[in-house]
Amino acid sequence: MSAIHESIERFFRSGLKLPHLRILVSLADLGQVTRVASAFHVTQPAISKQIAEIEHALGVPVVNRSGNSVELTGIGQVIVACGRDVLRHIEMARRDVSALASGTGGHVRLGAVVTIPEPLTVNAVQLFLRRAPNASLSFVEATLDRLIKQLEDGDLDVALGRNRVNSMQTQLKQETLHREPFVFVAGAHHPLGAPERALDWHDLNACRWITPLHGSPAYATLIETLTAHDLALAAGSVESSSLALNLALLQGGEFLSILPLSVARQHAMRGTMRVLPLPPLEPLGEVVAYWRADATLPAAQLFVACLREASNEALGE
Template identity: 75%
Template sequence: MQNNDPIERFFRSGLKLPHLRILVSLAELGQVTRVAAAFHVTQPAISKQIGEIEEALGVQVVNRVGNALELTGIGQVIVGCGREVLRHIELARRDVSALASGTGGHVRVGAVVTIPEPLVTNSVQLFMRRAPSASLSFAEATLDRLIKMLDDGDLDIALGRNRIATTQKTLRQEVVHREPFVFVVGAHHPLGDLGRQVTWDDLGAARWITPMHGSPAYATLVETLAANDIAVGSGAVESSALALNIALIRSGDFVSILPMSIAKPHAMRGSMRVLPLPPLEPLGEIVAYWRDDSSSPAAKLFSACLREVAGELMNEPGATVRLE
């Protein structure tokens, strides 16, 4: 039986990808002339496509306002869904391209323990999906150890928390993600009361869990504390073991620092408090390191997956977290 509903007929058989691309571009660029330039066609060609969409739907998707076009409510709905459709098509294109290229080999990845778990896990999963014939090994270590492994040719890519000064012309580094590095205490700590105001002065007598002495993270923490007349005193614990640090923080005796992505779930469950103090900005970056004289196709593909996942994490709802 023939369907006489123009809207249903449009979405069943009349909607084409060029329609979505044109409307999404129009939402971003605002003028037909700019959309035409972006698609390397004439302005009448774009206007004709928009007219075809409106004729098929039987409703307006744009309003003419002088030289500009504004999306109607219906147009905005189509654009919102269209962006998602086009994003999934682009992801499919990347997957098919990677599979068709037959990327194989082995990639060796290392990271410090404070790299957010979703960044590593999602990157590995995406890589293995796009290169099922490839293999991957992963190691956790301190940044100085990871850099040495890169130098020795035992790693292809490393992930750390600091940009490093180096004289090596072949070592490259790139910031791939940013997030706050925050001060935390356990819920049973004297500073763990959510209703209590906290200042730097409250940390003067604190017992600390710090990164390992000599690491860039330790230096950043100590410098920040010193700028506020605070010293790491006796009774401190130096540790790069994330599980141990979390257990000690939750015990209620220590103040420490954690990436927000790690601290947030514990704070939401009520076992930790993120203190309302400025985050450690120099530690907010996640940096990828590699040697450009030994980059294999598998390593290049993993780097691309890493950037893609990092971009998705930055854009997902709740990525920006307000400190108390």
């Protein structure tokens, strides 16, 4: 084994430290030693010394210097890419240990509209139950107006919806977790469902639709979009707030509809649905969490934190 390979083996076996990873990841993000030093509240020579220690231990350079800026070498980029995952898992462990040490218990009542992406809800619930094994959780699906009413009446602790509510008329807190567009979809057996078929708005003429419930913002946005392209709902269209029913009808091949991109993509990958090559409905893309402004239940606060983390994970942040 060459001297360089021996140095690399030794570095990863016993020389690599968490501060090394934190510094290299920060260098990748900030690009200058002075900025990294400021972020870590240390002097520039201290950061330069750490970089020199890494390169000496490895036996190969991890950065190229150009004036005040630094650029990662290919080796440095590999360490940073893996280091991000390591630091993320360490942070997750810290959160889990902190939650377990606090002994969080209680019962969280969660509600959501049907179009919230399933992975977001599932991942948040799994995070919560792992960090608060002494707590329990209940879950309901309903329209947003009913969820808001239940929150205001104290029958729910946290809710997930697709629209911000008027903060002047409610004592709820609300936070946008992430944004994703709604897209037009057809089942694989629909005449428009062939993946190789080109498409224009006029091809949607006389098609039967599954729409959100009349009076909802999603319904209004869909109708406005269709009207703008001289289209109207055909006879035999269906209004539904049931995602299970909508998916079953779509897969039957007779209807078009709109779905959140994350939901549509799952079914498109399975070959049961096609995302139509039409502009998405951007205004419907928010996923919003709501909770009572006077809520002090630690379990509910922890669940909101888990929602944020699950949302960031879904976005790859």
